[in-house]
Amino acid sequence: MGAVRTKRMPRAVREQQMLDAAVRIFGQRGYMAASMDEIAELAGVSKPLVYLYLNSKEDLFTACIRREAAALTAAVRAAVRPGLAADRQLWDGLRAFFAHTAEHPDGWSVLHLQARTHGEPFAAEVAAMRAEIVAFVTRLVAVAAREAHRDPDLPEHEVAGLAEALVGAAESLAAWANATPGATARQAATTLMNFAWAGLGNLMRGRMWTPPAEAEPA
Amino acid sequence: MGAVRTKRMPRAVREQQMLDAAVRIFGQRGYMAASMDEIAELAGVSKPLVYLYLNSKEDLFTACIRREAAALTAAVRAAVRPGLAADRQLWDGLRAFFAHTAEHPDGWSVLHLQARTHGEPFAAEVAAMRAEIVAFVTRLVAVAAREAHRDPDLPEHEVAGLAEALVGAAESLAAWANATPGATARQAATTLMNFAWAGLGNLMRGRMWTPPAEAEPA
Amino acid sequence: MGAVRTKRMPRAVREQQMLDAAVRIFGQRGYMAASMDEIAELAGVSKPLVYLYLNSKEDLFTACIRREAAALTAAVRAAVRPGLAADRQLWDGLRAFFAHTAEHPDGWSVLHLQARTHGEPFAAEVAAMRAEIVAFVTRLVAVAAREAHRDPDLPEHEVAGLAEALVGAAESLAAWANATPGATARQAATTLMNFAWAGLGNLMRGRMWTPPAEAEPA
């Protein structure tokens, strides 16, 4: 079942094989349920070699997270052309995001599910990547506001919430798109653009939804 | 740290104590990392008693999921008054949702993070609850469409995607609101209503965002 | 599955119910694998009552062995009429033995298998019963020798070995007869009489089998 035990490879190559195996196992079993034995076997190496190159289970998991985070952000970045209109940038980024997560379900599981389920060492790693993405989205919103000639009155933390909601919706849709047979990356992106961009547009034009006045005790 | 060992309680009471402890440990450590020893100690009972009443780690986890799912849906249902306008219903539901998750972070962690990270027995349990909520949201969207005199042309699976995105955004915001110091349930709900309802409103009026025509090879 | 929980019975009756259950469980699962829980449930009583009446697992097992041993020897004794010819006595005893073991397979399992598999406290109990039976057989052999007018030159320990072999063969045939569909107690007894009595007869008449002279080193 494990990869054929090919002998004598340069370190860099072996490391990638190990990370490939680890991402697959971690993504499918979860961090705790994954066993170093299984990873080593799938990688086609002996366990001591895994330890020699990657030190420990924690380090190995961290390396997986970093590699997959880098791959995901790289995919998104490559798809976005800074010169274009804000909505076009968002659209391109979303499509790249959905496409990448669909093509790398184990990597996405590692980032979205597994890493967040286990304490600080790992969650922080993903938080960093997520912050980068949220920042990117926030920039787009700002640009859009400028394009719409809106006074920059949208309160700071309101924008943060919006970006958070958008990213959260995207993450959720990624899982949904992966699980739903007919759904494609393009459809998911369209749905989200409809849902989000229109809402954002309204906000830009100052049309906000107003909560009902309540006479609440307590 | 463990609860004081109070002696001789009726079974029903002890079971709740155990579930309380289990939700806390599972929520904080995750399913695999949680140890039955720790749960028993926190519950103030011996391990055999936990097994006598709850059978196994799996069954205990399932019981936690069920209890927390029931509590969450009950909280939301109690807040929504069916006679009111659709946006008001959504608003009330969202506030209850954010308030409940904020007050029960471990329960929310169990439902949102831990249960989904581990295979079918558990994920299915949460999926059932989620389906219920998505159905509720979908109904509201339908009502809104009727109120807006829109022809029921919104394609079926488009609506499913929208509801999915809305729920996903809400889930994401819940985590964000819990982690961000100044954020309150009310704010999170406001942000989401602005983001979502306005977008939905546009859709209802037929103003959709159109993807750019592309000349894509392959 | 357990007996119906009938309330308030005199102690003697309850004890028999418990022993019935215990013999069944011990006979089927073995001493170690049997659990007091299962025994109590099958007996239709709570566990503390079992302990109140029978003290401990060891004592319970010993009580089972004693009861079943007594029942078996009683059955054999009842079948044998001391006045008759030796071969007739053996024949009657064997038939009773095979019949009883066939009717009480769990009891026989307790005596023949389970009790011998676990250390001294229990093995001794069965050894006592077995000694009684061997003594009975030995007496019959002596009678037969007298009837055949043989000088009582058969060496003491040779007789012991013979009786041992006969009893061993009987025990073995009991298991075989229980496991073999068509076999009856009568057939098993006939086979054994043919096998044994003829051999004994020869011995009585001084026709022994002589081992080949060997020039063995070491």
Next chain:
Amino acid sequence: MGAVRTKRMPRAVREQQMLDAAVRIFGQRGYMAASMDEIAELAGVSKPLVYLYLNSKEDLFTACIRREAAALTAAVRAAVRPGLAADRQLWDGLRAFFAHTAEHPDGWSVLHLQARTHGEPFAAEVAAMRAEIVAFVTRLVAVAAREAHRDPDLPEHEVAGLAEALVGAAESLAAWANATPGATARQAATTLMNFAWAGLGNLMRGRMWTPPAEAEPA
């Protein structure tokens, strides 16, 4: 009490050490009462190594049964020379059998007592070996019948019962010889030959023991 912890041995050697220890513990304590801890300590290894090589308690026990069964049949087979007369073959086989069981009491306990006391996985293993031995004895009886010019009228299942009785008697005598201080393998074999061969001889010549005619109701 545990063997000295000798370091770094090839797997095959370690496995034998483990089996040695396991046979001893299983033979003395029984399958259930034996603890993997004790076996590992007696073998002079850590418990994980036992699991690494032998997988589980069940597998370890099965391995013990197989090894001891193979050793016993090998010992008997080596002693029997097919060209010789039937009684000589039986005599040689019996002596080898008694000698082997006397020299390997724990192995014999595993085969005769422990393996049969626990359910199908193990009992079947021993049954196979026993069947082989019974078949061997049956062949000898057939040869003897031919040598005695007897018409092959002995009914099939009568022969089966006879072989069963003979083997059972041998098994029983083995335990008796082991437990009785003065008894030797040679004596046990002599006793059994006298007991059995003479009886068989009579049968061959058609002198069977006839059960008394009975007027049995039902």
Next chain:
DNA sequence: AATGAATGAGTCTTCATTCAT
């Protein structure tokens, strides 16, 4: 006469990790 509530101690099993080559 009888039981619901409770536990100390032990069992099998697995895992991350290292040493010697």
Next chain:
DNA sequence: AATGAATGAAGACTCATTCAT
């Protein structure tokens, strides 16, 4: 560059046994 041999530590689960009523 790579591995066969080995283990300390821990985790899920069970069991015989006892209180308090």
